[in-house]
Amino acid sequence: MKLRILRKLPTEEGQFWEEFEYSGPADYSVAAMLEDLNYRDDIINSKGEHVPRISWACSCLQSKCGACAMVINGTPALACETFLRDLGSSVTLQPLSKFPVISDLVVDRSGIQENLLNTSSFIKEYKESPQGEHGHQYTAAKCLKCGLCLEVCPNYKGGEHFYGALFANDCYLIATRSGVFDDSISEEYKKHFGSGCSKSFSCMDVCPMNIPTLSSMAKMNRRRS
Numbered sequence: 126m127k128l129r130i131l132r133k134l135p136t137e138e139g140q141f142w143e144e145f146e147y148s149g150p151a152d153y154s155v156a157a158m159l160e161d162l163n164y165r166d167d168i169i170n171s172k173g174e175h176v177p178r179i180s181w182a183c184s185c186l187q188s189k190c191g192a193c194a195m196v197i198n199g200t201p202a203l204a205c206e207t208f209l210r211d212l213g214s215s216v217t218l219q220p221l222s223k224f225p226v227i228s229d230l231v232v233d234r235s236g237i238q239e240n241l242l243n244t245s246s247f248i249k250e251y252k253e254s255p256q257g258e259h260g261h262q263y264t265a266a267k268c269l270k271c272g273l274c275l276e277v278c279p280n281y282k283g284g285e286h287f288y289g290a291l292f293a294n295d296c297y298l299i300a301t302r303s304g305v306f307d308d309s310i311s312e313e314y315k316k317h318f319g320s321g322c323s324k325s326f327s328c329m330d331v332c333p334m335n336i337p338t339l340s341s342m343a344k345m346n347r348r349r350s
């Protein structure tokens with residue numbers, strides 16, 4: 126199998142493509158393949174050169190943490206739940222493009238948390254949830270903050286006022302878990318999501334947790350009206 130990785134060394138600015146020949150079990154995930162390559166005594170590219178180990182992030186290897194989000198054969202996905210058998214004879218790996226690249230496939234997603242902090246978007250006091258909200262609250266709370274939804278969003282640019290689907294789901298959780306609807310979260314929702322979403326809902330196609338952001342949006346819009 127031919128493996129192409131868009132790489133960046135931590136000490137250098139530019140990115141570059143590097144190719145490898147890889148043969149491993151078809152039931153390996155992309156994460157297992159990267160681990161396999163990195164555990165070898167030497168990593169050798171397709172030109173026969175000894176090259177640095179491949180930087181990538183993981184924690185759970187069970188689709189639970191979101192750390193391994195990357196672009197695989199042009200599609201944003203989790204490396205630990207994408208399997209070689211589904212990818213064909215050529216695999217291309219790229220870091221998420223909407224975040225600063227630290228090294229190889231590792232990006233800095235701290236902007237997601239900064240957006241929440243800068244808008245004071247967190248639950249200040251838990252109160253009893255409104256009737257009938259528990260089911261969607263449970264689903265919305267599964268968000269991994271992996272950033273896959275932002276990668277495919279036509280409106281999210283990073284560093285601008287539109288914060289994307291994960292912010293909309295957090296606003297919904299804050300609004301309903303705080304018991305009484307809070308006007309300030311409604312304003313933040315409108316400013317950083319409601320007024321900028323063009324409703325392509327491509328975010329829902331790639332969400333590994335299958336979070337129906339459309340429902341969060343509808344529930345928030347109903348509360349605003």
Ligand code: FES
Nearest residue numbers: 185186190191205
């Ligand atoms: S390593 Fe945790 S989601 Fe892939």
